[in-house]
Amino acid sequence: MKELLYKVVKNDLQYRFYCRRLEGLINQPYRNQFQNDQIDLLTVLVERYESEYVVKQDLDPIQLLRSLMKANYVRPVDLVRILNCSKGLVSDILNYKRGLSKESIRILSAHFKLRQEALNRPYALQEKKKKRIKATA
Numbered sequence: 651m652k653e654l655l656y657k658v659v660k661n662d663l664q665y666r667f668y669c670r671r672l673e674g675l676i677n678q679p680y681r682n683q684f685q686n687d688q689i690d691l692l693t694v695l696v697e698r699y700e701s702e703y704v705v706k707q708d709l710d711p712i713q714l715l716r717s718l719m720k721a722n723y724v725r726p727v728d729l730v731r732i733l734n735c736s737k738g739l740v741s742d743i744l745n746y747k748r749g750l751s752k753e754s755i756r757i758l759s760a761h762f763k764l765r766q767e768a769l770n771r772p773y774a775l776q777e778k779k780k781k782r783i784k785a786t787a
Contacts, residue, residue, distance in 0.1 A: 656691055659699035662721060668692050668699075669722070669763055693763075700764050710773035711750060712743070718762045732761055746776045 659665045672692040675685055709717065719725070724732075729740045733754055742748040750758070750769055759766040 655688070656695060659695050665696065665699050666722060668696050672696060672763065696763055711769045711771055712746060712773060714768060715750075715758065716744065718764075722762065733757055746774070747778075749773075749775060 656668070657664075659668060672689065675681065675689050675692070678685065681689070719729070726740050726744060727737070729744075730737050733740065735754075739748065743750060743754070752770075755766050755769045758769055
């Protein structure tokens with residue numbers, strides 16, 4: 651009896667492996683029907699695992715982003731490349747100084763393979779401190 655090619659995702663290691671496999675299949679310029687079927691199946695398995703274990707509603711979008719970064723070994727410098735932006739912008743986003751733009755949400759949801767709604771929720775930003783100007787006499 652043949653062993654199944656893919657099984658229900660039961661742990662984080664298997665989840666990351668399937669995500670990498672899915673990304674590899676998606677990035678192939680030419681695919682046959684078997685590969686398209688694998689993409690469909692892996693998408694269902696990954697989304698099921700994410701809905702149960704990864705995407706937690708009690709996390710705000712930045713906490714979720716940080717947990718996805720940790721789970722996928724993505725560093726802030728990697729986000730600079732992924733989002734095609736400056737280190738300062740990534741720092742501001744991760745430190746609640748700037749919100750996620752629609753484009754950033756779209757890119758991150760595609761990269762981490764989750765629904766945009768998970769990152770497109772309201773969360774509080776830090777208030778900017780006003781600079782004091784010294785009066786000279």
